[in-house]
Amino acid sequence: MAEVSQAAQVASKWRKKRGSLIMALHEIQGVKGYIDWQDAMDVSREMNIPLARIYEVLTFYNFFKLEAPGKAVISVCTGTACYLKGNDKVLEKFKSELGINEGESTADKMFHLQSVRCVGCCGLAPVCVVNGKTYGRMTPEAVPGILDEWRQAFKEE
């Protein structure tokens, strides 16, 4: 008997509950960071949902990633408060520092840059979040320091 994949285990857990496709996908991505073709096939089989439907869902919602993102996921908030306080400039700075666009990862797979709609810390605007750590009252000048901080953290690992 072949080893049961994480995706298959999660899917079979959710199978009997109603309205659970998105929940299962969240759980798989939560562990692995993304959902690949094999995961989708496993979910399709275990939950008896056509693969076409699974990809319809995966590509509709912003949250799901089909490929492994970089180790540090940088989310720059582009909610209204952050926009008004100049986060577009912070985003530009990240882009130029990393040489990538939104939704892309650096070649060394260390950083993934994305813009998100309101992380809910409007009081701290402008905000960016790196792997769950929030940086409030951002400025473009703070960008290199944050990148160095994470580079250092990965080096120490």
Next chain:
Amino acid sequence: MVKLKIDNFDVDVAEGTSILDAARSVQIDIPTLCKHPDVDPSAGCGMCIVKVGGRIMRSCSTPVAEGMEVVTNDKELQETRKTVLELILSNHPNYCLKCARSGQCELQDMAMRMGVDRDEIHKILKPEEIDDSTQAIVLDPLKCIVCGRCVDICQNQQNVWALSYLNRGLATKITGANDARLADTPCIKCGQCAAHCPTGAITEYDETAKVWDMLKDKELVTVVQIAPAVRVALGEEFGYEFGKNLTGKIYAALRRLGFAKVFDTNFGADLTIIEEATEFVRRFKEKDHLPMFTSCCPAWVDYVEKYYPEYLPNLSSCKSPHQMVGAVAKTYYAQKTGIDASKIRVVSIMPCTAKKWEVRRHETMRASGYQDVDVVLTTRELAKMIRQSGINFHNLKDEEADSPLGEYSGAGTIFGVTGGVMTAALRTAYFYITGQELGTLNFDDIEGLDGIKAAEVDINGTKVRIVVVNGVGNVAELMENLKAAEAAGEEPSCHFIEVMACRGGCIAGGGQPKVMMPNLPKPWGINDEIRRLRSQGLNNEDEQAANRLSHHNQSIKQLYSEYLGKPGEGKAHELLHTKYRQRDVYK
């Protein structure tokens, strides 16, 4: 009944009717690009807006209500519709002149109808690769207006799930899962997506050029055959009413195109019945893999190979009629006429896109030593060739098919209608078992457009239970029941099952005409009224036929005595039967 006012006309319609349909009942045709009678309203295009008590609503999805006052047309609505249409056109290429649907395109027609006379909105077009991987149907995402009809048909009506939406917003694209090419998806090539597409985004894989090349080559003997359903639909392309049977004119047109011989797939249908009835009688007696499924619909065969491989032994091993004609043409006919089989080319004119795939689906499709059928053209492609050739179709005199693969019975004709194969097979099976002819040749219970039809036939005291599945999307429940019965060790609930992938049968296949006529019920293409009329065309021919029984086809008898021997054995089995294999749902 509900009473309402539409543009000050009193209208009286059944409860639940949409405003759109209610308006049509009083000759007001509210424009729409997405609503189709075969699918639920997606409300996507935004063209069918009307005012209900001053409020703008979509007429396709809003049901009528007592006392409602609807305005279908005023300056504001017109201007809004025109802008919406211009927006749609700004996301659609201006390739009309080189599009297969030109002249028969709902979008093109709408632009004319709305009087689009300006080009103010910049084009936003993202180049996308054309997907012709199936070599049966072609998907050109650039021409897609995301009306959603094809996805609804593929997922909800056909239950195939090859087509799906990818991404969202302006990036929304209709394609296979994760942008897979159709050939790598569960696509069964039924072509119902193409049959319902309002534009040229999904069409058949055009092989007319290939056929023109064959016809030009004087070394070759290119023969042709037409499927039952073609004869009652081609006329629509030339202004005839729906369901008009034009067999004689079509034969004449094919000769003028340059085909050396004109055969008829109905002959092959009779041949199929001989083989299939023989097979069924044997399997019924031996209880060998019952129920037996018909196998003349290639989309259905593809579906079983992908979704129900455990039922492959239940499929009849008979090839479909046109494949039988191909195999016989390159063996028996070649031998009889002394033509080198390698020089014979067989072209099948079919109402179907899946047939384009069928000719290559298995090595047994080369039983003659060559590919038995070389090219399959759809009814639409034939119409195109006739137009290209300059033939004045209207004034053609009726002609006859060529012997010996041209004679057919009424039973062969009704292959094109849901329930037809079953009816034809029962007529002959009854004769094989009892030595007598059936009293009445029709089975009312398996006619019509219901999704699942069942009947019980008494053959010499033995009850034979039959089921006809009209549309492959209706098969799942039946299959689950069969599985459950098998798991419980019970007898199957029926013995013989006909499945046609397309609703209505081949008469509504993916390759049938989608013409525009001012007097047509809209939208163009297919609907139940057209299905009914085309079916009637075939049923009328059966009822009026001198011979309505496959086993009395003289040319068939001759074929067995001169060449094949006994049905189901030896040469007959070698040439006329096929094998099946499990296929991955995704590659």
Next chain:
Amino acid sequence: MAEMDLDKRFDIHETAKNKLAEIEKFMCNIYCCHSTGCKSSGSDDILDLIKNMVAEYEVEDKIRVVATGCMGLCAQGPLIRVEIKGKKDALFKRVDLESAKVIMEKYVLPAVQTESEFAVPAELEEHVLSLELPFFTKQEKVVLKNAGHMDPEDIAEYMARGGYLALEKALKNMTPAEVVAEIKKSGLRGRGGGGFSTGMKWELAAKVPTVDEKFIICNGDEGDPGAYMDRSILEGDPHAVIEGMMIAAYAIGATEGWFYVRAEYPLAVERLEKAIKACKKNRLLGNNIMGTDFCFNVDIRLGAGAFVCGEETALIHSIEGARGTPRPRPPYPTNKGLWGKPSCVNNVETLANVPKILLKGADWFASFGTETSKGTKVFALTGQVEHSGLIEVPMGTTIKEIVNEIGGGVPNGKKLKAVQTGGPSGGVIPEEYMDMPVCYEELKKLGSIMGSGGMIVIDDTSDMVSLAKFYLDFTVDESCGKCAPCRIGGKQMLNLLDKINKGKGTAKDLALLKRIASAMQKASLCGLGQTAPNPVLSTLRFYEKEYTDKLVEEHAATEEK
């Protein structure tokens, strides 16, 4: 067995009494804001530090440390509120580990030891926030009453503050029809943006017979970028929303409840999960709730990043595990919703209002607000304003009061230019209309909407074309793609706006922009598309000159090419 379980049933009065007595024993309560905003500025570590110090100094019997929901003044977080018996309450802002230590050592610990007055030492001055600020005194907290004042993860504390009494009243003393009537009478309207009468929605839902199932759905898919009312309510007072949902379920005959919450709100989800668990444990969810015939269960489903899922039919598709595309209405969800069953969709803030209305009466609720807009409304006040944060005011409060008094005005010596409400579906209200009372009708008259409660303050340095483009960019990004007017129209508008903003647009482009905007409003399938042009049309209405100033002559535009 069953009867034994019934006997063990949780008694809310008993629990509340015990909890109150327990709290009463403490000399001092330290409330540490523990919502997303303050947590992201380090309130976790501060909480740990304070707890450790309390233990270290062995004053656990005197000082209670409570992690709370949002206190409102998010821009000044992390916030800590200290309440010592016999002393004035003190609020500290921008607390870090260092100042927290000082607060404990120099203020809390000595103050607890003494009977007499004890002032906050001068060295903490920069951290002190006056509770006399209009930001606090001008608010009227109904929905946010508990947030910031209790531990949202403790069901007993919710009960101590009157929690689940409204449910008890409904189940034991009122018929479902009476509950509906009371809500209808209160004038409560949907707080998610639509403003449809909640009572009427319930009435419609109640009318549809419950054949096998009927659902109540809580819409927590707050997507307006720059607004976080629902998140704060779920984080700060999850039980209020659950109680509201249960009352709604009783009123309409629902058999099951669904919370649909943005995946971007992990803390809200976590608190909600804990609250549901506590309810189940205490038999407030399940069969025969409070010994009555009422049976009800709830579950949570997460969004996955799609603004359009705030639209109720899209939300339903999303729960069903499909793309969150809206479908035409009718049929309305109250007739045919989740899995084809009758379903009533209510917003988080709407449901949070319900227990208060039942407990204090419709008349009390209706005493707040205007003729047509009753009660209070929570706003996320952000942008170029001194005190940005979460506020709650009675409907009808003027924009001036909100911005200048509660918000403390525009900082850095700049002037107020406008206020934007309704987020990407709303519009701007120019400075000259600042005396306008905030209510559904007045906002609509000016081409904006109430929306879910985002209120963005814009100063005179802001460019309105860019602002409109910002919002349109959002809606284009969030368009589901189902209907052509929104899918293509939005992008075309955005391109035109971009062209104009770059100084390359002509008068023709502006005319086309307006034409497409009008078609989108009229022909889009759902609210997202219908309202997407609002930020453009609204800024055009009041600041057209900012657009025309950027236009160039036709020939100049051609030369540009």
